[in-house]
Amino acid sequence: MDLFTRRKDSSFIYDLDLFEDTANRAYMKRLAIDEVLNFVARAASQTEFQVIQNKTPIKNDAYYHLNVRPNTDQSATDFWKDVVYKLLHDNEVLIIQDDNKDFLIAEDFHRNEYAVYNDTFDNVMVKEYQFKRTFGMDEVIYLNYSNDKLDNYITGLWSDYGKLIGRLNDIEMRNNQIRATVAVDATTGTQDQQTKKLQNFIDKVYKSFNDNSVAIVPTTRGFEYKEVSGGTGVKNLAFSETNSVKNAFIDDVASLVGVPSALIHGSNAENKENMQLFNTYCLRYILKIIRDELNAKLISPKDLMNEKMHIDSIGIDRPxxxxxxxxxxxxxxxxxxxxxxxxxxxxxxxxxxxxxxxxxxxxxxxxxxxxxxxxxxx
Structure with missing residues (x-):
C-alpha cells in the first residue's frame, strides 16, 4: 500500500549538486586556511633566535638547536615553519627534547591539568612513535595561541568534511539502489483486490533482483514496470565566481589571524603599510609567545632576572x-x-x-x- 499512498522521494535528483556545493565549500575553506597559515609560518621561520649573555650575543648549543639544526631531520627554517603552522592550526603545539637535546614536534599528546602541581603530558606521539614516559611542563616547550575564533572556523571545516562524507555515502547508496515506477490499469471497485495481487508480484520482483545477478520481469496487459535513474547534471561554477569564493574565504581567515588580506592576494597597493600592520598585529605576537616560552624553559630564572642571559628574536618584524x-x-x-x-x-x-x-x-x-x-x- 505504501507504493500508492506515499509520495516518491525525488531528492536524488539534486544529489550531485548538493555534493558539489559541499565539496567546493570544504575545498575552498581548506585552501584559504593553508594559504594564510603558510604565509604566517614562512614569515616566522625567517627569525633568528639570539642567545644574549651580558648584553652580547653568543653561540652555544641552544643557539645551534634554535637556528641551525633543531633535530637530525629538519633545518631550523622547516622546523619553525611547522611549529608556527601547527600553533595556528591546532591552537597549541608541544615541543619535547630527546636524550640528545634535539627539539621534536609532538604530533599528538594528552595533557593532564592540575590546580597546584605542574601539568604533565603523556601519550606523546612523534612520527608514529609513542613515548612511554610522562613529560612535565618544566621539561617541554608548550605554546598556546588562544585564538578561539580561528579554532571555531577550523572546527567548522571538519563539520563540512563530515557533511561531505555523509553526502558521499548517500550518493553511493542511491547509485546502487533500484528505482522503478509501476503503471496499473485498474478499474474502480476492483482496485483493492488488484493492489494486493500487485504488491505480492512486486515483492517477488524485488526478491528476484536481490537474489539473482540477472532477473527477468514478465509483462502483462495492464501492468508496466519501468526502472528509472537519478539525474546526473552537474552544476559548474564560472572561474570568476570560483575565484571570488576563494578570495572571500581567504579574507575571513586573514582577518581572524591578523593578516592584511592584500598581502595574501599579492596586491602591491600600500604594501609597506600592510606589512607594518602584519608585523604589529600578527607576527610580533606569535614571536613573543615563542620567545617568552624559550626564556622560561631554557634560561634559569636567576640569570633572567639579573639580566645575565636571555633569548631574543630578530625577525622581519624588526626594522x-x-x-x-x-x-x-x-x-x-x-x-x-x-x-x-x-x-x-x-x-x-x-x-x-x-x-x-x-x-x-x-x-x-x-x-x-x-x-x-x-x-x-x-
Missing part, C-alpha cells in the same frame, strides 16, 4: 638599518639614547665604547653670545 637611518640619526645626535641602546633595538651587538651619551652641537643649548650661536649653527 632594518636603512629603514631606521633617519630615526637612528635623530635619536643618537639628540643624546636621548646611547649607541648601544639603538643597536640593541635593531638587533646589532653592542660596542665597547657605545654606552656614552653623544650630542651634536646643533642640539646643545648655547649660553654665550652671538659668536657661540653662529658656532652652534655651523
Amino acid at each position: 632594518s638599518i636603512v629603514d631606521m637611518a633617519e630615526s637612528i640619526d635623530k635619536l643618537g645626535s639628540s643624546g636621548m639614547v646611547t649607541q648601544n641602546e639603538v643597536r640593541e633595538a635593531i638587533g646589532l651587538p653592542p660596542r665597547a665604547d657605545g654606552d656614552q651619551i653623544i650630542m651634536t652641537k646643533n642640539y646643545t643649548t648655547s649660553k654665550g653670545g652671538e659668536n657661540d650661536d653662529n658656532e652652534n649653527q655651523r
Whole structure:
C-alpha cells in the first residue's frame, strides 16, 4: 500500500549538486586556511633566535638547536615553519627534547591539568612513535595561541568534511539502489483486490533482483514496470565566481589571524603599510609567545632576572638599518639614547665604547653670545 499512498522521494535528483556545493565549500575553506597559515609560518621561520649573555650575543648549543639544526631531520627554517603552522592550526603545539637535546614536534599528546602541581603530558606521539614516559611542563616547550575564533572556523571545516562524507555515502547508496515506477490499469471497485495481487508480484520482483545477478520481469496487459535513474547534471561554477569564493574565504581567515588580506592576494597597493600592520598585529605576537616560552624553559630564572642571559628574536618584524637611518640619526645626535641602546633595538651587538651619551652641537643649548650661536649653527 505504501507504493500508492506515499509520495516518491525525488531528492536524488539534486544529489550531485548538493555534493558539489559541499565539496567546493570544504575545498575552498581548506585552501584559504593553508594559504594564510603558510604565509604566517614562512614569515616566522625567517627569525633568528639570539642567545644574549651580558648584553652580547653568543653561540652555544641552544643557539645551534634554535637556528641551525633543531633535530637530525629538519633545518631550523622547516622546523619553525611547522611549529608556527601547527600553533595556528591546532591552537597549541608541544615541543619535547630527546636524550640528545634535539627539539621534536609532538604530533599528538594528552595533557593532564592540575590546580597546584605542574601539568604533565603523556601519550606523546612523534612520527608514529609513542613515548612511554610522562613529560612535565618544566621539561617541554608548550605554546598556546588562544585564538578561539580561528579554532571555531577550523572546527567548522571538519563539520563540512563530515557533511561531505555523509553526502558521499548517500550518493553511493542511491547509485546502487533500484528505482522503478509501476503503471496499473485498474478499474474502480476492483482496485483493492488488484493492489494486493500487485504488491505480492512486486515483492517477488524485488526478491528476484536481490537474489539473482540477472532477473527477468514478465509483462502483462495492464501492468508496466519501468526502472528509472537519478539525474546526473552537474552544476559548474564560472572561474570568476570560483575565484571570488576563494578570495572571500581567504579574507575571513586573514582577518581572524591578523593578516592584511592584500598581502595574501599579492596586491602591491600600500604594501609597506600592510606589512607594518602584519608585523604589529600578527607576527610580533606569535614571536613573543615563542620567545617568552624559550626564556622560561631554557634560561634559569636567576640569570633572567639579573639580566645575565636571555633569548631574543630578530625577525622581519624588526626594522632594518636603512629603514631606521633617519630615526637612528635623530635619536643618537639628540643624546636621548646611547649607541648601544639603538643597536640593541635593531638587533646589532653592542660596542665597547657605545654606552656614552653623544650630542651634536646643533642640539646643545648655547649660553654665550652671538659668536657661540653662529658656532652652534655651523
